[in-house]
Every structure is written in C-alpha cells, then in structure tokens.
Amino acid sequence: MIDPLRPRHLALAATAVAVLMTAACGGTTIDDAEESGGSGPTGTADPDAEIPEGLKIDFLPKQLNNPYSDIVNAGGAQAVEELAGEYTERGGTEATADSQVEYINAASQAASDVIVIAANDPDAVCPALNEARDNGAAIVGYDSNANCTDVFVNQSSDELIGRALVEMISAQLDGEGTFAILSATPNATNQNTWIAAMEEILQEDEYADLELVDTVYGNDDDLESFQEMQGLMQSYPDLDGVVSPTTVGIAAAARYVSDSEYKGEVAITGLGTPNQMREFVEDGTVEEFALWNPHELGYLAGYTGAALKAGQITGAEGETFTAGELGEYTVGADGEVVLGPPTVFNEDNIDDFDF
Structure with a gap:
C-alpha cells in the first residue's frame, strides 16, 4: 500500500x-x-x-x-x-x-x-x-x-522547491544573514535547477538581507558531504546557515553541526526524509526541512x-x-x-x- x-x-x-x-x-x-x-x-x-x-x-x-x-x-x-x-x-x-x-x-x-x-x-x-x-x-x-x-x-516544480528552500532559511535567520549551499554533484540536473530558482527568488525585495556566499558539492557521498560542511565552517566561521537540497548532504551537515560548537548557532535546512532527520530535529540541530x-x-x-x-x-x-x-x-x-x-x-x- x-x-x-x-x-x-x-x-x-x-x-x-x-x-x-x-x-x-x-x-x-x-x-x-x-x-x-x-x-x-x-x-x-x-x-x-x-x-x-x-x-x-x-x-x-x-x-x-x-x-x-x-x-x-x-x-x-x-x-x-x-x-x-x-x-x-x-x-x-x-x-x-x-x-x-x-x-x-x-x-x-x-x-x-x-x-x-x-x-x-x-x-x-x-x-x-x-x-x-x-x-x-x-x-x-x-x-x-x-x-x-x-x-x-x-x-515538484522547480519554483516551488526553490521557494520552499529560501523561505525556510529566511525564517530561521529572521530574514537576514549569510548562508551557503551544500549540493550533490556539480552536474545534477535537479539540484542545479533548484539552486537557480533559489538565486532568482533571492533577488526579491523580501530577501534583500540574505546573502548566498558559496555553493559546494559533496557528490551525494556522506563522508564527502561531511567534509564539505566542515570546510564551509572553516572558510566562513561567521556563517549563519546552510541549505542542502540533497538528502545525503543535509544529514551530513546536521551530523557535523550537532557535535560542534555551531549547534544552535548555524541553521541547517534543505531536503531530507523524516526518518533520517528525526534525531536532529529532536536534539534541536534542525528546526525544519522539506521533502515530497x-x-x-x-x-x-x-x-x-x-x-x-x-x-x-x-x-x-x-x-x-x-x-x-x-x-x-x-x-x-x-x-x-x-x-x-x-x-x-x-x-x-x-x-x-x-x-
């Protein structure tokens, strides 16, 4: 069923x-x-x-x-x-x-x-x-x-997904701050179209105080995604949030933040499954995320x-x-x-x- x-x-x-x-x-x-x-x-x-x-x-x-x-x-x-x-x-x-x-x-x-x-x-x-x-x-x-x-x-439609991702990070950062994207592979059709939709939506006046500072790729590999998340925090120690439009990436990013000094300081959101993200919602690492x-x-x-x-x-x-x-x-x-x-x-x- x-x-x-x-x-x-x-x-x-x-x-x-x-x-x-x-x-x-x-x-x-x-x-x-x-x-x-x-x-x-x-x-x-x-x-x-x-x-x-x-x-x-x-x-x-x-x-x-x-x-x-x-x-x-x-x-x-x-x-x-x-x-x-x-x-x-x-x-x-x-x-x-x-x-x-x-x-x-x-x-x-x-x-x-x-x-x-x-x-x-x-x-x-x-x-x-x-x-x-x-x-x-x-x-x-x-x-x-x-x-x-x-x-x-x-x-879903690219625009709906892109807007959902922007709305979630904006809500968690109270409409202002810096964030990065942890994506899958550089050539992944779906992630790239969602990121393009996000970039277009970020041009709207409502999101003028949000700044996308970088996009990195974990190649949908857990260890690589974890290392890319670690690298983001080393490159941008004052980063306010990370959006990961891939289930592998968001779980790896949440796992890194949950055991670090950034827990409660860096917002993690994106696309994930409830079962894989439940522990990070329950421990306060992740406020909300989305998926079909x-x-x-x-x-x-x-x-x-x-x-x-x-x-x-x-x-x-x-x-x-x-x-x-x-x-x-x-x-x-x-x-x-x-x-x-x-x-x-x-x-x-x-x-x-x-x-």
Missing part, C-alpha cells in the same frame, strides 16, 4: 500554487530530444489502451545504497508489482554518468520495456538512452532529468513508464493517465508530470511520517 500518511502540503502564495498548476518547465522539449538524437513524443495517445502484463521496467537511480533512492525505488517496485510487470534495479555505488551508461546498456541488452532514470548528467547519458529507445524502451526521467527522456516525473513523499515519486514513475509504453500517453501536453492509488495525472508542458508540492517537517509533525 502507498504510505497512508500523505504529506500535508506546504502552504505557499497563490502565485506559487499557480506555477505548480501550469507545470513549470523542467522536462525535455521535443527540440531537445531531437538535438540529442532521441525521438521525443510521437504518435497519438490511446488513453483506453491496456497495459500488458510482463513489462520489463528498470529503475536506474543516481547510485545504489542511497537511503533516499532506496525509498523512491521501493515505490517503483510496488507499482511494477501492481502492474504485473518485472522490476529490476540497476546501478553502481558512485553517482557518475559513466557508471549509469554501463547499466543503461545492460538494460537495453536485456530488452527492457521501460527505463526509469535519475540522471547524474543531463547530456552524458543520452547516447546510451537514445540507443535503448531505438531498441524499444520507453525512457522516463525521475528525480533528476536528462535532455533526452520521453517524460519527466518531477517531484519519495515512495510516491517512484510509484508515480513506475505507472508513468507503463502508461508511456502502452501508448496511453506519448508525452504530449494535456494527456492524462491513472497512476494506481495516486489517481489521475496530467502531462504538462515539455512532457513533465508533477507529483505535487513539498511538505515542511518540524517538531510538530515529524512523528506523523514514517519514510
């Missing part, structure tokens, strides 16, 4: 909600796909087409043994089971494009019907993905898109891939399909399907969630 504790959505301004409803562009355009050698959305959708049993659906996260990816892909496995398909998870332990190319090729050689990928690089994986498409696979991006997918399942339901993200990606392969959708704007227990979804501009707005977690609600 999908986790019955559905996220209680972050309350944002009406304009931000409007951005979600129009599915702000974060996917792949037809022109982009053609330039990368991909076919892009083609054909005519048949919303009444039946999804055949036995579809081979491969999930390729950024890396294996990542707590966040494990939750996402568990949702994907549930979807594939409900669809009577064959679920396979492929990947390496390092978040690199080279590693993903190897497993894309393996999925293609295994005659995968659907490849669902969280890309480590938006372009480097495209030659292999395009070859897999030529071999009959439907290509779905999730979490972090590539510039050659047929459909991108976005956890990662299990539902993988579940939606699984159903999206099956709908695409069955011809219920082609990736064209306005097409609709049903994603199991999540209900009906509509394909937005540039082949983007948006799960929903993020949820903010704090000491008042964190125990209501178990993922």
Whole structure:
C-alpha cells in the first residue's frame, strides 16, 4: 500500500500554487530530444489502451545504497508489482554518468520495456538512452532529468522547491544573514535547477538581507558531504546557515553541526526524509526541512513508464493517465508530470511520517 500518511502540503502564495498548476518547465522539449538524437513524443495517445502484463521496467537511480533512492525505488517496485510487470534495479555505488551508461546498456541488452532514470548528467547519458529507445524502451526521467527522456516525473516544480528552500532559511535567520549551499554533484540536473530558482527568488525585495556566499558539492557521498560542511565552517566561521537540497548532504551537515560548537548557532535546512532527520530535529540541530513523499515519486514513475509504453500517453501536453492509488495525472508542458508540492517537517509533525 502507498504510505497512508500523505504529506500535508506546504502552504505557499497563490502565485506559487499557480506555477505548480501550469507545470513549470523542467522536462525535455521535443527540440531537445531531437538535438540529442532521441525521438521525443510521437504518435497519438490511446488513453483506453491496456497495459500488458510482463513489462520489463528498470529503475536506474543516481547510485545504489542511497537511503533516499532506496525509498523512491521501493515505490517503483510496488507499482511494477501492481502492474504485473518485472522490476529490476540497476546501478553502481558512485553517482557518475559513466557508471549509469554501463547499466543503461545492460538494460537495453536485456530488452527492457521501460527505463526509469535519475540522471547524474543531463547530456552524458543520452547516447546510451537514445540507443535503448531505438531498441524499444520507453525512457522516463525521475528525480533528476536528462535532455533526452520521453517524460519527466518531477517531484515538484522547480519554483516551488526553490521557494520552499529560501523561505525556510529566511525564517530561521529572521530574514537576514549569510548562508551557503551544500549540493550533490556539480552536474545534477535537479539540484542545479533548484539552486537557480533559489538565486532568482533571492533577488526579491523580501530577501534583500540574505546573502548566498558559496555553493559546494559533496557528490551525494556522506563522508564527502561531511567534509564539505566542515570546510564551509572553516572558510566562513561567521556563517549563519546552510541549505542542502540533497538528502545525503543535509544529514551530513546536521551530523557535523550537532557535535560542534555551531549547534544552535548555524541553521541547517534543505531536503531530507523524516526518518533520517528525526534525531536532529529532536536534539534541536534542525528546526525544519522539506521533502515530497519519495515512495510516491517512484510509484508515480513506475505507472508513468507503463502508461508511456502502452501508448496511453506519448508525452504530449494535456494527456492524462491513472497512476494506481495516486489517481489521475496530467502531462504538462515539455512532457513533465508533477507529483505535487513539498511538505515542511518540524517538531510538530515529524512523528506523523514514517519514510
């Protein structure tokens, strides 16, 4: 079953909600796909087409043994089971494009019907993905898109996530001070688009007294992220806060601060799961953080891939399909399907969630 504790959505301004409803562009355009050698959305959708049993659906996260990816892909496995398909998870332990190319090729050689990928690089994986498409696979991006997918399942809109991150650090710093960003990899599509959204939002008058001083990368590795957090405090001893838009990074940053002189002095926020961040909320290191339901993200990606392969959708704007227990979804501009707005977690609600 999908986790019955559905996220209680972050309350944002009406304009931000409007951005979600129009599915702000974060996917792949037809022109982009053609330039990368991909076919892009083609054909005519048949919303009444039946999804055949036995579809081979491969999930390729950024890396294996990542707590966040494990939750996402568990949702994907549930979807594939409900669809009577064959679920396979492929990947390496390092978040690199080279590693993903190897497993894309393996999925293609295994005659995968659907490849669902969280890309480590938006372009480097495209030659292999395009070859897999030529071999009959439907290509779905999730979490972090590539510039050659047929459909991108976005956890939220870039603007909504960027605004949530800015609002949280602003609230914790009372609207003024310096902060840094601890991100994943330099080429991670999702983190980069969220950071770009943050930088744009920081230009608004409301945030004139907030200063972003640096962005560093922990490569979604716990030890590297911990060391980058340590380096930030050495470089900026008067730093007021850190925003980490990656579950690995925020946990490492919180762990560093929780055992340091900066506890209670440096605000830590970003994107994390309740289970991994609970101890840091309870001990006062972290006031609040946000995330969507990662299990539902993988579940939606699984159903999206099956709908695409069955011809219920082609990736064209306005097409609709049903994603199991999540209900009906509509394909937005540039082949983007948006799960929903993020949820903010704090000491008042964190125990209501178990993922």
